[in-house]
Amino acid sequence: MVQLTFSASVSSARPLLGERKGSRARRAFVAAPVAQARDVQAKSAATVEAPIKADGTYGVFTSSYDFENEHPDLTRSWKKTMKVAVTGAAGQISNHLLFMLASGEVFGRDQPVSLQLLGSERSREALEGVAMELEDSLYPLLREVKLGIDPLKVFEDADWALLIGAKPRGPGMERKDLLDINGQIFQEQARALNEVASRDCKMLVVGNPCNTNALIGLHNAPDLPRRNWHALTRLDENRAKCQLALKAGKFYTSVTNMCVWGNHSTTQVPDFINAKIGGKRAGNVIRDSKWLKEEFTPKVANRGGALIKKWGRSSAASTAVSIADHLRSLYVPTAPGDCFSTAIYTEGNPYGLDEDLIFSMPCRSNGDGNYEVIQDFAIDDWLREKLAETEQELQKERDCVGHLIPGAQRAVCAITEDTMLPGEN
Numbered sequence: 001m002v003q004l005t006f007s008a009s010v011s012s013a014r015p016l017l018g019e020r021k022g023s024r025a026r027r028a029f030v031a032a033p034v035a036q037a038r039d040v041q042a043k044s045a046a047t048v049e050a051p052i053k054a055d056g057t058y059g060v061f062t063s064s065y066d067f068e069n070e071h072p073d074l075t076r077s078w079k080k081t082m083k084v085a086v087t088g089a090a091g092q093i094s095n096h097l098l099f100m101l102a103s104g105e106v107f108g109r110d111q112p113v114s115l116q117l118l119g120s121e122r123s124r125e126a127l128e129g130v131a132m133e134l135e136d137s138l139y140p141l142l143r144e145v146k147l148g149i150d151p152l153k154v155f156e157d158a159d160w161a162l163l164i165g166a167k168p169r170g171p172g173m174e175r176k177d178l179l180d181i182n183g184q185i186f187q188e189q190a191r192a193l194n195e196v197a198s199r200d201c202k203m204l205v206v207g208n209p210c211n212t213n214a215l216i217g218l219h220n221a222p223d224l225p226r227r228n229w230h231a232l233t234r235l236d237e238n239r240a241k242c243q244l245a246l247k248a249g250k251f252y253t254s255v256t257n258m259c260v261w262g263n264h265s266t267t268q269v270p271d272f273i274n275a276k277i278g279g280k281r282a283g284n285v286i287r288d289s290k291w292l293k294e295e296f297t298p299k300v301a302n303r304g305g306a307l308i309k310k311w312g313r314s315s316a317a318s319t320a321v322s323i324a325d326h327l328r329s330l331y332v333p334t335a336p337g338d339c340f341s342t343a344i345y346t347e348g349n350p351y352g353l354d355e356d357l358i359f360s361m362p363c364r365s366n367g368d369g370n371y372e373v374i375q376d377f378a379i380d381d382w383l384r385e386k387l388a389e390t391e392q393e394l395q396k397e398r399d400c401v402g403h404l405i406p407g408a409q410r411a412v413c414a415i416t417e418d419t420m421l422p423g424e425n
């Protein structure tokens with residue numbers, strides 16, 4: 001057994017925003033205290049490997065150094081470090097997302113972050129590989145990387161939990177089996193969050209079926225605010241904006257107020273009724289109701305599957321981008337007349353939807369990390385019918401996971417093959 005500690009002087013190659021060109025920050029490392037060195041586990045005497053402390057802190061982040069005091073000019077405006085837990089951290093989506101989180105482009109260039117990464121026995125080595133790449137990226141705002149396979153440790157004091165890890169649906173696996181297997185993962189993780197996360201921890205569920213996984217999570221974390229649970233539908237919103245822009249011959253930034261309602265599945269409802277292109281109603285720019293109803297909607301809902309056919313794997317980079325967009329939407333005030341889509345708890349919703357679902361709705365934020373549901377989206381007969389279809393699908397999914405929801409009435413699982421994820425067509 002060798003015990004390693006760092007005593008090095010490392011210069012940051014990546015200038016911070018606002019830093020003058022050429023004034024590279026130097027990060028002075030001092031030797032870690034002896035007690036800390038004893039904490040370090042080294043795995044092999046043959047190879048010199050980075051240390052991992054007993055609490056999971058990895059490699060260069062086990063070193064104690066005084067960056068803040070040595071560079072008050074850079075760090076004066078920095079906020080308190082935000083602790084971001086990520087599951088499925090060695091998976092495809094995380095491989096893009098973690099670097100965006102560490103760079104400051106998501107939470108802001110004044111927001112230091114600690115990344116607390118959950119893996120499993122399967123991914124132990126891969127997770128260390130991820131941590132090595134994070135080390136080598138020299139992000140000044142990345143204050144800490146912790147690795148672990150125990151949610152009770154990894155979620156400790158988390159301000160955000162990005163719940164990405166989930167078992168993919170395999171050949172011959174019934175949809176209800178997927179709901180059950182992944183539901184169990186989310187039940188366990190929610191219980192851990194309930195015990196150890198920050199009392200205002202916010203959760204974003206990405207692992208599919210994300211709406212129902214989030215519902216299971218919400219009911220298994222009774223001490224965390226229900227409104228803090230989100231499931232990702234921002235990828236669907238981004239896909240919808242792209243298709244409207246393409247049809248209208250406009251740049252996609254001209255598409256605003258684009259909500260995708262309901263489930264992250266093929267029953268999702270990309271809302272062209274309220275969407276705007278260049279400030280005008282989408283239906284007044286694209287005067288083709290047949291295309292909007294019969295082509296646009298399935299195209300967006302099946303985009304994930306179309307991509308899998310080309311790539312041979314599901315969307316990872318664009319999903320990571322949409323997670324970044326989702327998070328940023330909560331920390332940057334929403335422009336007047338615009339919205340963002342997020343699947344949230346329906347309790348008290350203004351649209352008459354079943355009050356115990358995680359359902360994507362149009363929201364806005366004043367930039368403080370919270371959101372409100374926009375009350376006055378126009379709902380015509382077509383939209384009402386589509387909302388009812390996706391609502392019924394979510395009710396059926398809920399019926400299949402009653403055994404994972406404390407106090408829920410057991411119902412018959414009536415999920416059929418027609419319930420599809422965007423990637424399953």
Ligand SMILES: NC(=O)C1=CN([C@@H]2O[C@H](COP(=O)(O)OP(=O)(O)OC[C@H]3O[C@@H](n4cnc5c(N)ncnc54)[C@H](OP(=O)(O)O)[C@@H]3O)[C@@H](O)[C@H]2O)C=CC1
Nearest residue numbers: 088091092093119120122123165166167206207208232235
């Ligand atoms: N909501 C949305 O818009 C989208 C959602 N998704 C969903 O995001 C999830 C992650 O996608 P992606 O990163 O591409 O997937 P990967 O297969 O690359 O990674 C998934 C991770 O899930 C973890 N996992 C947890 N439990 C299991 C299990 N029982 N069996 C196998 N793996 C498990 C694995 O990590 P470990 O071994 O460390 O536990 C694995 O690294 C999927 O559920 C996918 O369907 C994808 C695109 C869009």
Ligand SMILES: O=C([O-])CC(=O)C(=O)O
Nearest residue numbers: 304314315421422423424
């Ligand atoms: O089905 C999947 O895993 C992929 C998915 O959610 C999507 O592309 O929207």
